[in-house]
Amino acid sequence: MPLKILVTAKRVEDPESKIRVKPDGSGIVTDGVNYKMNPFDEIAVEEALRLREAHGGEVVVAAIGGEKQQTELRAALAMGADRAILVRHDGPLDALVVSALLAKVCEQERPDLALLGKQSIDDDQNQAGQYLAARLGWPQATFASKSESLESEAEQKKLPGVVVAAGGKSARVVREADGGLQTLEVQLPAVVTVDLRLNKPRFASLPGIMKAKKKELKELAAASLGVDLAPAVVVRSLAEPPRRKGGVKVADVDELWKKLHEEAKVL
């Protein structure tokens, strides 16, 4: 059974970039900051591609954002996604708005599976997939992982971690829960959000990048989808947390022990 998969690829600040708050607390300094696809979404795209390689079908990549968000959609196309949808919207978003727009895209596209990252590394909310599942009335399997490590043979073979049953009616997902790994079986269509240990994403190849330029990237105006675009989670101000001050270097274990025992009194 071929699978149709919708996967998201959000544009975020590069995790390697230094993030500083503007003096008036109204936002972050964007000078010198690089942008890339949310690292969790790279894992989601990789998983979508592996599922297509295993079952056939189509991978549609979607995102909500401004014009620059095209770059990350092209990056997903370069990895191998078939086509892209950009829901054009400038301005702040929250999970209510993102999930309402993605739900519209899902209603149009009717995927078997929606794959999202577990969290955006800019707002760190960890919400959009769960909101989307609730809106669609679909089951959810969050924080998808694998029992094997990323150095294992299964990973070398680039097999999907999400196991879709023959017939394409259900999928098994190993997820990171409190205190262990839980395996869920969800009926499709379902929402799956991915965690770090699900796979190692591939790099785009040069031919992949060339091909991506010719693939379809459709734009939809968010305002045309009949969704309330006013976010309900409104950032009032930003601040940098108090920095921890570095302490002292000690010469050896004896001195370390003394400091911990007599000065810090933790041992």
Added chain:
Amino acid sequence: MSNVLIVAEQFDGKLRKASLHALGAGQQLAARTGGALHVALLGHGIAEAARGLAGFGATVHVADHPALAHGLAEAAAPVVVQIARDCGATLVGAAATAAGKDLLPRAAALLGAGMATEVLGLGGAGPAILFRRPMWAGNVVAEVEITTPVKVFTVRPTEFAPAAAGAAGEVRAVAVGIDAAALRTRSVDFQVVKSERPELTEARVVVSGGRGTKGDFKAVEALADALGGAVGASRAAVDAGWAPNDWQVGQTGKVVAPELYVAAGISGAIQHVAGMKGSRVIVAVNKDPEAPIFQVADYGLVADLFQVLPALAERVKASR
């Protein structure tokens, strides 16, 4: 009426300690808004855990049903919504555990509510609550307002004191009407990470190893055991398969704030530091004097972890 509902968690019939910290946040919110405090517990065979929620001045709602046994968000979210509506809650929260982060956003969507994840503290004045929460791996703390009538949140347990003792509080059984056959999620397996050691997020001491261990966690574990502590790991060590997922400390792993945190062979990337910078005392052992971990460590030792950790473990044992 602006009541507060905290969704507590249990595992295997035992109340999770993190929930008492969430209940502590609930007490603060109820005091600010003048509302009543409610707490919900969902699961199956949870009478003992429910007793652990009495005595904090909250009405306890117990939803006991076989379909709630495995913590499936699809089954639990509508029950949370039902309880929130019954008790007139406009603030609905839980601890920022994996379970809380799975369930609460789904419930929030059903309530048409905006949500704040990993709340560190409360701002604003009186009943007008602003939620302080981390963004960009804790590089930034934001104050956010939620404008929907119902506001949903998860709190970082290390940032809120556990609930203070209060009145006994009424215990109510919730009438749960789940059609188990209609559920489209099924739990087929749970591989528990068993450990004799204290829970990572509750331990007084945490000893963590990184890529510098080159896969050999023996010295890290031996020091943790000498100190009666828990073992943690960097993402690099977990990705390599040297440590279970459950041990990862950081932005996307566990957030810990022990009395003593020992980072061995960990460079100190911002994503790691985000999960341990609230520790009272931080010790770093790293061969590289330029490693960024030394910028957050109270005591740094530039040395080989394979020499330092066993020697420190000996000193600890000798002092007993």
